Amino acid sequence: xxxxxxxxxxxxxxxxxxxxxxxxxxxxxxxxxxxxxxxxxxxxxxxxxxxxxxxxxxxxxxxxxxxxxxxxxxxxxxxxxxxxxxxxxxxxxxxxxxxxxxxxxxxxxxxxxxxxxxxxxxxxxxxxxxxxxx
Numbered sequence: 001x002x003x004x005x006x007x008x009x010x011x012x013x014x015x016x017x018x019x020x021x022x023x024x025x026x027x028x029x030x031x032x033x034x035x036x037x038x039x040x041x042x043x044x045x046x047x048x049x050x051x052x053x054x055x056x057x058x059x060x061x062x063x064x065x066x067x068x069x070x071x072x073x074x075x076x077x078x079x080x081x082x083x084x085x086x087x088x089x090x091x092x093x094x095x096x097x098x099x100x101x102x103x104x105x106x107x108x109x110x111x112x113x114x115x116x117x118x119x120x121x122x123x124x125x126x127x128x129x130x131x132x133x134x
Contacts (some may be wrong), residue, residue, distance in 0.1 A: 010110070034092050038071075040119040040126035043100075047131035050109075051101045056119050068092040071121040075100060078114050102132055 040059040046052060046064060057093035084105045086098045100117075104110050112134045118127045 010013075037069075037124045038119055038121045038126060040117075040128055042128055043117065043130045047133040049102070049133050051099055052130060053097055053099050054086070054117055055095065055097050057095050058093050058121060069122045071119070073098060073117065073119050076116045076118065078116075083110060083115065086117075 008122050037059050039056075039059070041055040043052045043054045054073065056073065058069065068090040071087055071089065071091040072085065075083040077083050082105075084100070084102060084103065087096075102109055110132065112132050114129055114131055116127055116129050118125055
């Protein structure tokens with residue numbers, strides 16, 4: 001057969017793998033009765049080039065007097081290395097939308113491939129994956 005280095009074939013395998021595992025993080029709230037603190041949505045468009053939008057919701061804490069909570073949104077590569085921090089500050093409850101231009105923390109354009117984005121707030125975190133196709 002042909003080698004795995006044939007780009008369209010490799011992308012097809014990656015995309016079918018992603019479609020097959022896209023429900024990995026869904027349904028988590030079924031076995032917890034805690035109120036939701038954060039919610040992370042799938043980026044759009046996905047796959048993307050050159051930029052994509054990530055939406056998330058901060059529900060906040062029912063017990064805190066100051067309703068804003070420290071929130072981070074970070075992009076990681078498949079090796080788990082931090083590529084870029086998009087958000088790192090206190091956020092009040094609300095719906096947020098952040099754009100990622102496909103550049104790392106040094107301003108360099110990153111390579112095609114799979115990236116993960118992780119939202120963390122008030123000891124809660126959610127992770128989703130996205131694909132940059134050039």
